[in-house]
Amino acid sequence: MDNIKKLAHIFGATIRQMRSEVGLSQEEFAIRCHLHRTYIGSIERGEKNVTLETASKIAKALDINLSLIISRMETEYENYGDENDNH
């Protein structure tokens, strides 16, 4: 997996996890984000390379700073590398 796909994948996985932690369904979350449910689904599956604007909407819907999501993503990203790659 190249770095770009990895980034989208980890961002999506982080968002899915954080959404679950606050007990929101994908549909409820989509409404809060002002985004379509299928779009949220594709973000969570790591299929979208989101813009800062979209990432910011997501952060707002989760009621936290975007920097905290990115920070958590970076931690996951490091671990992800260890578990799935040989480098």
Added chain:
Amino acid sequence: MDNIKKLAHIFGATIRQMRSEVGLSQEEFAIRCHLHRTYIGSIERGEKNVTLETASKIAKALDINLSLIISRMETEYENYGDENDNH
């Protein structure tokens, strides 16, 4: 100015500031980012709504975590609101 333009504007201003702090010209910075100089210029002027992927390339070129750029941007964003808006 709406929130989207504001975000791009503050991101660009933050990047320009951080690039200057490490003493890189726009051209040197563009090479490090693997992006075109004119594209960096438009990002710094707040004309682009960058993707997380591009933001990540920029962070790598500055040799810091993206979360730190975003965190700094969020601080600037708050101040910016105070200086330029009435709300």
